[in-house]
Amino acid sequence: GAVVSQHPSWVICKSGTSVKIECRSLDFQATTMFWYRQFPKQSLMLMATSNEGSKATYEQGVEKDKFLINHASLTLSTLTVTSAHPEDSSFYICSANPPGGSYNEQFFGPGTRLTVL
Amino acid sequence: GQQLNQSPQSMFIQEGEDVSMNCTSSSIFNTWLWYKQEPGEGPVLLIALYKAGELTSNGRLTAQFGITRKDSFLNISASIPSDVGIYFCAGGGMDSNYQLIWGAGTKLIIKP
Numbered sequence: 001g002a003v004v005s006q007h008p009s010w011v012i013c014k015s016g017t018s019v020k021i022e023c024r025s026l027d028f029q030a031t032t033m034f035w036y037r038q039f040p041k042q043s044l045m046l047m048a049t050s051n052e053g054s055k056a057t058y059e060q061g062v063e064k065d066k067f068l069i070n071h072a073s074l075t076l077s078t079l080t081v082t083s084a085h086p087e088d089s090s091f092y093i094c095s096a097n098p099p100g101g102s103y104n105e106q107f108f109g110p111g112t113r114l115t116v117l
Numbered sequence: 118g119q120q121l122n123q124s125p126q127s128m129f130i131q132e133g134e135d136v137s138m139n140c141t142s143s144s145i146f147n148t149w150l151w152y153k154q155e156p157g158e159g160p161v162l163l164i165a166l167y168k169a170g171e172l173t174s175n176g177r178l179t180a181q182f183g184i185t186r187k188d189s190f191l192n193i194s195a196s197i198p199s200d201v202g203i204y205f206c207a208g209g210g211m212d213s214n215y216q217l218i219w220g221a222g223t224k225l226i227i228k229p
Contacts (some may be wrong), residue, residue, distance in 0.1 A: 004159075032215055043120065043205060043219045093159045097215060100121070104148040104209030106217060108159035 002098045003027050013084055019041045021079045023094030023110045025046035029074035030096035034106060035067075038091045050077040050094075054069055123206050123220030130196050131228045138223040139190040140206035147210025148215065149182050149189040154203045163204075193225075194198070201225050 003026040013019050023033055033050040048069055049057040056069035067078040077096075081088055091113050095106035123140045130136055140149070148167055152160035164175050166182035166189060175181055178191045189208075193200055203224050207217040 006159075034216075043221045046216060049216065064207075091157075096157075104150065104215065104217060105162060105165050106150075106215075107162060108152075111157070111159045113157070 001051050002105075002107040004094065004096050004107050006094055006112050008108060008112060010113040010115075011038040012115045012117065016054070016080045016083055018080055019084055019114060021092055021094075021114075022079075023077045023079070023109055025075045025096045025098070028096075028098040030077075030098070031074060033071060033077040033094055035069060035079050035097045036093045036095065039113075040091060044093065047079075049072070052077075081114065084114070086116045089114055089116045121206055121208055121218055121220040123223055125223055128225060129226050129228050132183075132198060134196050136193040136196055136200070136225065137190060137202060138206075139188060140208070140220045141188040142208060142218070144208070144218075145186040146208035146218075147186070148208065149180070150207040150209065151178075151180050151189070151191045152175065152205045152207065153202045154205060154222075160205060166172060169199065180214040196225075198227055201227050215229075 005016040005024045007022045031052045035047045036044040040042050046059050047062045050069045050071040052071045058064045071077040091111050095108045121140045121142050150165050151163045154160040164173050164180040169186045170184050171182040177194045203222045205222045206220040209217045
């Protein structure tokens, strides 16, 4: 149980284009999902908290108009990187809390490697 | 943002050795979690701790929630090659927003 998937696992795009990353909870419903970014040899950096049916909560310094989050259902959250630039190249990881467990136990997807040329 | 103090930053170990790493914080946490991340993958939850003083094992892994609620350690006994990876501690439960505060990670490397 508590399986989280992400799609795509990697993507290469041209500068100026938009990229959508999907995060799905496969065997549970998640009212809250989290989006992280991780640069090489660094820890996870929380970008935003995605809430089903309401607006995402963004961390300080994260541009909400550039990183659009849509939590359309209890099993799907999407992150769209708009007008991507090379500095947006990173490893993007989502996580979710399964119900019934500790609200701090986050289960992670396999990550999406974004490379912007 | 806030980050936990995790040490050591990296460890060179020989197969069969025991390993110990820890995390400290100036803040109190209600939950301590330990994750392992391998290259190109998301972190995998190893052990979750919920009570001060709690000692929990998962196979060869043992973790403890410090009495002061400001620290935790993770031990790996009799290390094997597949233990290689980056181990992260995370603290949570300070408030109701479900967020975790992360350590910088400890990279485990097997000596050739």
